[in-house]
Amino acid sequence: MSYFSSNFKLGILGGGQLGKMMLYVTRKFDTTTKVIDSSQDAPARLACDEFIQGDILDYDTVLDFGRSVDVLTFEIENVNVDALEQLEHEGKKVFPSSKTLRIIQNKATQKLFYTDHNIPTAPFSRFAYVSEIEDAITNGGLELPFVWKSARFGYDGQGVKVVRSFSDVKQLPKGECIAEDLIPFKNELSVIVSRNVSGEIKTYPTVEMEFHPEANQVEYVLCPARLPKEITDKAERLALKVSEAFQHVGLLAVEMFLTKDDEILVNEVAPRPHNSGHQSIEGSFTCQFEQHIRAILDLPLGNTESKVASVMVNLVGAENHTGDVVYKNIETIMAMDGVTPHIYGKKQTRPFRKMGHVTIVDKDINKARSIAQSVKETIEVISK
Structure with a gap:
């Protein structure tokens, strides 16, 4: 089947920022897309070929939507998995599969899965x-x-x-x-594994993540992780073991804890493009969004190596600000070397809502991290 400048139609459940960034790729490939989201203001609505407003947790809505496309994927786990299972029974291609999603949707089931497959976890x-x-x-x-x-x-x-x-x-x-x-860890790590329909597998380099202590959200993602090679190799081997257990198609972001004794434990996974891979847009030969599209369409996977060191800074709504969004001092950060902002298109801000991210690239990861700190201290996501 031809996916380029053809009648093929890719369906995406969810029209948030991840869906929007997937559409960067489908526009490049001239692949026809149809997106559904509950919000009429969803960020992905302007970049797809067809947009439907609907509830992705509703069985009949997802069933009808899935029947109208050739391949179905999702940008968020909170979708009706029973409808996905029925679509698969009808012969529709759904990636990742309903089986994979059903395990991951429930954190208790996900943890039991790790235990059953001898995957170290807390x-x-x-x-x-x-x-x-x-x-x-x-x-x-x-x-x-x-x-x-x-x-x-x-x-x-x-x-x-x-x-x-x-x-x-x-x-x-x-x-x-x-x-x-409560694990006494010293680092939080992530490895994104890509796997296409034919079984070709590639991993992205291990990244380290720094979290906001109050919001429990990622503040910074650093690639490559500033850790010894034996540690990053160990993390990537564990991520591959998790991928093999799930037999997923698409991307699998494997979040892990590095303990004080240098043991690595799986925290949780996400079967889609992930916040810990956003820096790949500027930093990698093949960004995570293109890799996801390649994988679910069974195209050859791209090169996952980094072209340059990169740091991602999340842009989230400032505390005590709710309403029409303003990106204060964005021009100032754009004057910094190696800085690229990504604005998601959400018109309304609220405390800790993800509104965008900024990528900083440099030959030196420590210099990139220093610039990222300046970015974080300069730009403010506030309301009018």
């Missing part, structure tokens, strides 16, 4: 109700502190909380969850 307990956590603490089956994670619908730092006291438990949302040991 010890955890699974709970159907918050009251069960209270009982476990009272009876000595669970020790404080621990990390609480909602089993479903956590995203961008939401659905994760460090529980340090019994009173903290009272504030937790209800529903299925996991309680995970």
